[in-house]
Amino acid sequence: MAELTYREAIARGIAQEMRRDESVLFLGEDVGAAGGVFKGTVGLFEEFGPVRVRDTPISEQAILGAAMGAAMTGLRPIAEIMFADFFAVCWDIVANEIAKSRYMTNGQMSFPLVIRSGNGGGLRFGAQHSQSVENWAMMIPGLKVVVPSSPRDVIGLMAAAVRDDDPVVFLESKALYPTKGEVPEGEIVDALGTATVLRQGSDATIATLGLMVPRALAAAEELAAGGIDCTVIDVRSLIPLDTQTILRETSATGRLFTVEENPRVLGWGAEVASIVAEEAFFDLDGPVVRITTPHIPLPAADTLEDMALPSVERIVTTIHKAMNS
Amino acid sequence: MTTTEASPVHDVDFKLELYRSQVALRRFETRAYDLFLENYVKGTSHLSIGQEAIAAGVAAAMRPDDWTFATYRGHAHTLARGVAMTPVFAELMGRANGLMAGKGGSMHLTSVEHGVMGSYAIIGAHLPIACGAAWSAQYRGTDQVAVVFFGDGTVNIGAFHEALNFAAIWKLPVVFICENNLYMEYTRTSEVTAVARPAADRAAAYGLEPILVDGNDADAVYEVARTAIERARAGEGPSLIEAETYRHGGHSRADPGKYRPDEEVALWKSAERDPVSRYRARLLELGVEEAALDRIEAEVDAEVDAATEAAKSGAAPGEDLLMKDVWANGGAEWRN
Numbered sequence: 188m189a190e191l192t193y194r195e196a197i198a199r200g201i202a203q204e205m206r207r208d209e210s211v212l213f214l215g216e217d218v219g220a221a222g223g224v225f226k227g228t229v230g231l232f233e234e235f236g237p238v239r240v241r242d243t244p245i246s247e248q249a250i251l252g253a254a255m256g257a258a259m260t261g262l263r264p265i266a267e268i269m270f271a272d273f274f275a276v277c278w279d280i281v282a283n284e285i286a287k288s289r290y291m292t293n294g295q296m297s298f299p300l301v302i303r304s305g306n307g308g309g310l311r312f313g314a315q316h317s318q319s320v321e322n323w324a325m326m327i328p329g330l331k332v333v334v335p336s337s338p339r340d341v342i343g344l345m346a347a348a349v350r351d352d353d354p355v356v357f358l359e360s361k362a363l364y365p366t367k368g369e370v371p372e373g374e375i376v377d378a379l380g381t382a383t384v385l386r387q388g389s390d391a392t393i394a395t396l397g398l399m400v401p402r403a404l405a406a407a408e409e410l411a412a413g414g415i416d417c418t419v420i421d422v423r424s425l426i427p428l429d430t431q432t433i434l435r436e437t438s439a440t441g442r443l444f445t446v447e448e449n450p451r452v453l454g455w456g457a458e459v460a461s462i463v464a465e466e467a468f469f470d471l472d473g474p475v476v477r478i479t480t481p482h483i484p485l486p487a488a489d490t491l492e493d494m495a496l497p498s499v500e501r502i503v504t505t506i507h508k509a510m511n512s
Numbered sequence: 513m514t515t516t517e518a519s520p521v522h523d524v525d526f527k528l529e530l531y532r533s534q535v536a537l538r539r540f541e542t543r544a545y546d547l548f549l550e551n552y553v554k555g556t557s558h559l560s561i562g563q564e565a566i567a568a569g570v571a572a573a574m575r576p577d578d579w580t581f582a583t584y585r586g587h588a589h590t591l592a593r594g595v596a597m598t599p600v601f602a603e604l605m606g607r608a609n610g611l612m613a614g615k616g617g618s619m620h621l622t623s624v625e626h627g628v629m630g631s632y633a634i635i636g637a638h639l640p641i642a643c644g645a646a647w648s649a650q651y652r653g654t655d656q657v658a659v660v661f662f663g664d665g666t667v668n669i670g671a672f673h674e675a676l677n678f679a680a681i682w683k684l685p686v687v688f689i690c691e692n693n694l695y696m697e698y699t700r701t702s703e704v705t706a707v708a709r710p711a712a713d714r715a716a717a718y719g720l721e722p723i724l725v726d727g728n729d730a731d732a733v734y735e736v737a738r739t740a741i742e743r744a745r746a747g748e749g750p751s752l753i754e755a756e757t758y759r760h761g762g763h764s765r766a767d768p769g770k771y772r773p774d775e776e777v778a779l780w781k782s783a784e785r786d787p788v789s790r791y792r793a794r795l796l797e798l799g800v801e802e803a804a805l806d807r808i809e810a811e812v813d814a815e816v817d818a819a820t821e822a823a824k825s826g827a828a829p830g831e832d833l834l835m836k837d838v839w840a841n842g843g844a845e846w847r848n
Contacts, residue, residue: 212651238651244681246674249640253678256644256658259629260579262651264644279634279671284641288630292622293612294837296630328846329838352840380848428847462847 188371194364196338197227197303200345201265203374205235208263211349214241214250215267224269225305225364247277251302255285258300263349271306271320271358278323285354286329301348301355306334307398307448308480308496309362313487319448319480321397322455324356325425331355331379332425336400338368340423343377351379360398360448380427384436388416391506392436394459395446396422399497403446406502413503415510425455433459434467441472444506446497451479476509478502519738521731524798526572530730531795532808533568534788537588539809539816540597544587544604548765552824553604555765557618560588562728562760562780565787566691567592569733570659573741579629581642581660584619586631589661593626597819607826614829615837629658636662636671639688643675646684646744657744658686659737665696667710676718676752685744687737688752691727697763698771711754720752727755728787731794758785 191199205211213231215223219242222229232240243250247268254266268274274281285298308317324332331353335341341359348355385400386407395403400421407417418436422429437443443463445456460475478497486492520526541559548557560567563585571592574580582589591600595611603610604618611621619633629645632638642660649656666672667690679686690711694701707713712722725736733755740751758780762769769777783789792805838844 241682244674244677246640246678248637248671249643249674249678252637252640252642252671252675253644253647256629256641256646257648257651258644259641260645260648262648279637280640283634284632284637288622289840290838291612291616291620292624292630293615293833294842295612295622295624297840299840328844426846430847 188369190367191338191370192364193338193341193359193366193368194225194227196341196370197345197359198230200342201228201231202234203342204346204349205231205239210261211263211265212239212241212257213265214243214253216243216245216250216269218242218267223267225361227359227364247273248280251277251280251285254300254302255280255298258298259296263299265301265303265349268302268304270316271304272315272318274304274320274323281330282327286327290329297352298354299352301345301357303357303359305361306358307360307362308485308492309398311487311489311492314484317485317492318450319397321358321425322449322453324358325455325458326453329354330426332358333379333423334358334360334397334425335423336360336363336397336421339370339375340377342370343375344379344423346374346376347379350376355379358397362398366401380424380429382423382429382432383421384418384432385421386417386419388418388440390416390440391442391444391510392418392420392440393444393446394420394422394433394456397448399446399448402497402499403502405499406506409499409503410506413507415506417506430462434463437463438467438470441470442510443471443475444509445475445477446502447477447479448496449480451477451482454479473509476505478505519735521734524800527731527795527798528800528804528808530568530572530734531791531805532812533571533592534564534730534791535809535812536815537564537567537591538788539812540591540600541587543816543820544601545761547601547604547820553618554606555617557604558585558764559761560585560759562786563691563693563757564588565730565791566661566689566727566733566755566757569730570689570737572734573737574627574657574659577627577656578741579627579642579645579656579658581629581638581645581658582621582631583638583662584631584633585663586621587618590621590623590628590631593623593628595623595626595628597815598822601819601823602826605823605826606829607823608829608833609823609826613833615833636666636669638662639666639671639675640678642686643679643684646679646686647682649685650682655745656685657741659689659741660686661689661691663696664690664692664694664701664710666690667714668705676714679750680718680720683747683749685747686750687740687744688750689737690752690754692754692756693759695759695763695772698767709754711752715752718752720750723751723753725753725755727757728785728790730787730791
């Protein structure tokens with residue numbers, strides 16, 4: 188075991204796949220010689236050279252179009268969209284072209300590509316560099332969506348995403364880049380569509396992902412001290428969605444709380460809550476409660492951003508109140 | 513651009529094939545229009561009547577493993593690569609024997625086995641995608657070329673500019689072909705475009721030569737395409753070609769095209785401008801017997817008739833197709 192940061196895990200995860208498969212290429216803005224604006228891709232340019240690690244102009248449509256055209260002709264590109272908010276300038280390629288073309292062509296084409304992007308808030312970057320957009324990607328038929336929360340999962344889910352024959356949107360929580368975690372030696376390969384249970388409790392279940400995972404775990408510790416013992420599920424993969432783990436763990440405790448960084452309306456937890464309402468209603472001892480960012484653009488000031496994103500304190504208070512009402 | 517002595521464009525048999533191809537595109541599209549009126553074709557459709565010389569001339573210059581990226585006005589470009597008429601008619605009719613079993617429709621014709629890598633219905637989107645295919649050919653050293661067709665309206669959308677710059681800086685083997693039919697949908701392009709030549713006048717911005725060609729002359733189109741494709745194959749980078757042409761009909765099924773002056777439409781439909789009539793006259797001038805041309809036309813008509821009937825006889829797509837092929841495993845499951 189070695190301790191790696193989340194940002195170091197990104198370069199290691201990409202390198203792991205580029206070493207084993209020459210069809211894996213990597214492109215994006217400032218990803219090569221500069222090592223990425225978040226320093227998440229340091230060393231790749233030096234190891235794999237300018238042909239496989241390519242710097243691009245500020246042209247998000249060209250970046251993702253290039254990835255799509257390369258994927259449909261047999262390569263496995265990884266494309267970086269620097270900030271997930273920038274998906275808005277290339278969403279046609281994502282939502283209309285990459286996502287739909289396999290179905291429209293009756294399966295004539297495959298798109299084995301990964302779009303990785305720095306997602307979410309916590310860095311005081313303001314509304315256009317901070318939104319958590321996992322729900323944008325989740326609601327498009329034809330896209331797979333993963334959100335790793337730990338360095339180990341960054342590597343394992345990156346491998347799963349690269350080796351998958353479908354397009355995967357790989358969202359990295361920017362605020363997690365400096366966080367550390369234990370990572371085993373050797374190759375790490377996960378499966379898409381698998382949630383992990385990080386903490387087992389008996390009173391309530393929390394489903395969460397990305398930046399909200401460490402907050403949910405911290406909240407669970409505080410709640411346990413107050414007598415509420417929580418299960419914490421790291422959902423990890425929104426499409427495919429491991430509903431069986433969520434349903435099983437919800438039925439076991441009788442309560443479900445989602446902790447989501449995306450803005451409230453049609454956040455991923457709305458779909459989870461709806462599934463639980465339809466399929467585990469009679470196992471519930473109380474309403475499903477969603478803890479989310481409010482339905483607002485994210486403010487820049489640290490005090491305001493901290494109020495907007497679900498905090499450990501808000502998770503504790505909300506769950507405590509719900510469990511005692 | 514000059515015609516070199518070595519060019520097959522001087523060969524009469526080659527010209528007869530180019531004529532056959534243009535006649536086939538014309539007759540296919542004419543039948544497709546009739547099938548709309550008879551309600552066999554639902555939804556919308558965008559015909560290439562009047563623009564056949566470009567699809568035919570460029571396809572003749574392509575290698576079988578080169579790639580075509582077409583637009584929603586893509587019947588002609590698809591057929592010109594050798595895709596049979598029956599599955600294309602059937603796709604327009606939404607039948608299970610369609611090119612994509614009815615799942616794509618008129619605007620998304622695709623036949624990977626013929627190098628037709630999709631028809632794209634969002635303006636400009638396929639230019640960067642063609643760059644990606646070209647990048648793939650460059651990386652794998654296959655010397656394949658990506659050819660991407662688009663209309664004059666496309667030069668005013670961002671993806672056009674991103675793709676041109678991208679292709680130029682990476683020296684990608686891609687040939688951009690602007691079919692300038694003078695109208696972007698219902699508006700005259702010159703009224704909404706800052707330069708007179710929508711594509712050619714933009715070439716310099718990407719370090720490319722401005723290339724203009726008479727898009728209603730299949731021989732001229734062929735020669736320009738051949739040069740550009742050879743250049744791309746040789747690793748010399750992209751080309752941007754503007755081919756001036758005219759669509760005889762409206763933008764789509766819903767559009768009678770009344771915003772165009774009658775005399776303008778008549779001029780472009782005249783024997784002097786219409787690509788099929790012009791090419792026929794050229795062949796006669798070269799001494800080809802009229803009977804040989806009549807025979808080609810009759811053969812094409814028979815092919816169109818047979819394909820129409822074969823397409824009509826196809827079943828409606830079954831429910832088994834609905835939840836198929838969202839994912840590479842053939843299914844549509846998004847949860848366990």
